[in-house]
Amino acid sequence: MRSLHKLDHPVEDARRFLEPGPIILVSTAAHGQRNIMTMGWHMVMGFSPSLVATYIWNENHSFSLARDSRECVINVPGVELLDTVVDIGNCSGRDVDKFDRFSLDAVPAGKVGAPLVGQCHSSFECRLHDGSQVVSNNLFIWEIVKAHVAPRPKLPRTVHYRGDGQFMVAGAEVSRRRRFKPDML
Amino acid sequence: MRSLHKLDHPVEDARRFLEPGPIILVSTAAHGQRNIMTMGWHMVMGFSPSLVATYIWNENHSFSLARDSRECVINVPGVELLDTVVDIGNCSGRDVDKFDRFSLDAVPAGKVGAPLVGQCHSSFECRLHDGSQVVSNNLFIWEIVKAHVAPRPKLPRTVHYRGDGQFMVAGAEVSRRRRFKPDML
Numbered sequence: 443m444r445s446l447h448k449l450d451h452p453v454e455d456a457r458r459f460l461e462p463g464p465i466i467l468v469s470t471a472a473h474g475q476r477n478i479m480t481m482g483w484h485m486v487m488g489f490s491p492s493l494v495a496t497y498i499w500n501e502n503h504s505f506s507l508a509r510d511s512r513e514c515v516i517n518v519p520g521v522e523l524l525d526t527v528v529d530i531g532n533c534s535g536r537d538v539d540k541f542d543r544f545s546l547d548a549v550p551a552g553k554v555g556a557p558l559v560g561q562c563h564s565s566f567e568c569r570l571h572d573g574s575q576v577v578s579n580n581l582f583i584w585e586i587v588k589a590h591v592a593p594r595p596k597l598p599r600t601v602h603y604r605g606d607g608q609f610m611v612a613g614a615e616v617s618r619r620r621r622f623k624p625d626m627l
Numbered sequence: 628m629r630s631l632h633k634l635d636h637p638v639e640d641a642r643r644f645l646e647p648g649p650i651i652l653v654s655t656a657a658h659g660q661r662n663i664m665t666m667g668w669h670m671v672m673g674f675s676p677s678l679v680a681t682y683i684w685n686e687n688h689s690f691s692l693a694r695d696s697r698e699c700v701i702n703v704p705g706v707e708l709l710d711t712v713v714d715i716g717n718c719s720g721r722d723v724d725k726f727d728r729f730s731l732d733a734v735p736a737g738k739v740g741a742p743l744v745g746q747c748h749s750s751f752e753c754r755l756h757d758g759s760q761v762v763s764n765n766l767f768i769w770e771i772v773k774a775h776v777a778p779r780p781k782l783p784r785t786v787h788y789r790g791d792g793q794f795m796v797a798g799a800e801v802s803r804r805r806r807f808k809p810d811m812l
Contacts, residue, residue, distance in 0.1 A: 455790075461667050462787035462795050463648010482646050485670035487682050487764070495680070495766075497672050528806045575760060579672070581680075583764065602647035602787075602797070605640075607807045610647045612787075613798025621713045622792045 443522065445547045445560030448590035453492040456586050459518050459564050460494060461486045462612065464600030465527055467517040468496065469548075470507035471556040476548065478540040478559060479504040480531030482603040484516070492586040493571055500580055503535035508582060512570035513554035516586070517562035520598040521611050526561075527601065553588045563598035564591040628707065630732045630745030633775035638677040641771050644703050644749050645679060646671045647797065649785030650712055652702040653681065654733075655692035656741040661733065663725040663744060664689040665716030667788040669701070677771040678756055685765055688720035693767060697755035698739040701771075702747035705783040706796050711746075712786065738773045748783035749776040 460466070469478050483497035494516060498505045508514050519527055526544050533540070541548045547560030551567045558565040568584035575581035592598075602610040619627065645651070654663050668682035679701060683690045693699050704712055711729050718725070726733045732745030736752045743750040753769035760766035777783075787795040804812065 458789045458791070458793075461648070462789055463646070483670050483672060485668050485680065485682065487668060487766070495670065497670065524801070524803060525806065528803045532806065532808050532811050572764065574763075578759075579757065579768065581672070597789075597795075601801075604643045604647055604782075604800075605812075606643070607802055607804030607812055608643075609801050609803065610782075610797050611799045611801060613796045615789075616709070616786075616794050616796060617792055618709065618713045618794065619792030621710065621717065623717050626717050627790075627792055 443561050445549060446563060446592040448565065448592045451589040451591040453586045453589045454489045456492050456566050456589055457486045457489065459591070460484065460516070462600065463602055464518055465603050467519055467527065467530065467559050467562060468504060469515045469517060469556045469559055470504050470511060472507040472511040475507065475535070476539065476541065476557060477504050477507055477535035478530050478546070480527050487583060491571065493583060494568065494586060495581055495583045497580050498582060509576055511555055512573070513556055514568050514584065515551055515554065515556045515558050516566040516568060517559040518564045518598055518600060519562045521601050523561060524601050524609065551588070558590060564589070628746050630734060631748060631777040633750065633777050636774040636776040638771045638774045639674045641677050641751050641774055642671045642674065644776070645669065645701070647785065648787055649703055650788050652704055652712065652715065652744050652747060653689060654700045654702060654741045654744055655689050655696060657692040657696040660692065660720070661724065661726065661742060662689050662692055662720035663715050665712050672768060676756065678768060679753065679771060680766055680768045682765050683767060694761055696740055697758070698741055699753050699769065700736055700739065700741045700743050701751040701753060702744040703749045703783055703785060704747045706786050708746060709786050709794065736773070743775060749774070
């Protein structure tokens with residue numbers, strides 16, 4: 443599969459892609475190594491600055507790369523990458539370079555050392571905003587400092603993990619904009 | 628709409644309902660008041676104990692109820708409640724009792740003071756596990772201490788917020804169980 447052409451995007455709009463709770467691919471680089479991990483445990487925490495929290499288990503190979511570089515890229519894959527997403531989560535970066543293994547393009551980022559995953563629909567470059575819970579709770583709070591989003595498709599058909607090998611695929615889009623107070627939009 | 632009949636469920640299986648990232652309704656009670664808030668900013672943080680983190684802005688009426696009671700109930704609504712979910716998010720518990728306003732059943736919980744929202748598909752009673760980030764980051768880390776899940780439908784058709792009044796509705800369920808290593812399930 444080829445890389446998707448992405449355009450610069452406002453960082454405060456990252457919620458549009460992350461808040462629905464998709465499985466993401468988190469790329470990291472440090473110590474001359476790079477890695478990708480599959481992640482379902484993340485949450486938006488703010489718009490401006492644009493904040494995202496991620497849980498990275500301290501036994502994961504990505505933990506030390508994220509902790510030591512204080513950077514990562516959050517990539518949002520579509521359902522067409524589902525088998526790759528699963529396989530990335532079932533091997534370790536200690537044993538294999540996952541970009542090579544899965545023929546994924548490591549696209550240089552603009553502001554961080556970790557590469558974007560070219561085949562993903564959108565990629566958000568992150569710097570560590572608050573590391574106070576890294577040791578105690580494996581919790582990294584990131585600031586998104588640069589956003590890249592493919593213009594087509596307008597929204598990726600994301601996958602959402604239920605555990606036990608089961609996924610929900612994103613369905614219909616509906617608007618309730620007219621029910622919102624203007625200051626709640 | 629009537630309350631759904633729910634059964635006790637293993638707490639460590641809550642991820643099945645929460646990890647896909649649905650909009651949830653968080654109910655709280657303290658100081659003789661009760662409230663419900665609509666929330667999209669949450670993440671699973673563990674299985675055993677069964678942990679969930681939520682971001683509750685300190686200007687929300689629910690913030691002080693959650694902080695002072697150190698308890699809440701996380702309720703998962705299906706798409707049939709979407710208009711109510713939006714309307715709950717567009718008024719304040721300072722002005723109105725949301726259970727009354729929206730004709731929702733406040734079902735007594737088993738282990739916490741906050742009520743379940745009867746009309747939701749599943750409800751997870753929570754006690755505060757780690758409050759160290761409440762003041763600094765509006766972040767509550769909860770332990771789910773009792774789970775209630777409707778046996779039918781087997782899975783709710785959840786809604787997932789994109790911001791700007793737009794929602795994604797949960798689509799197809801797919802399994803990739805056979806691609807997983809046994810210890811990754």
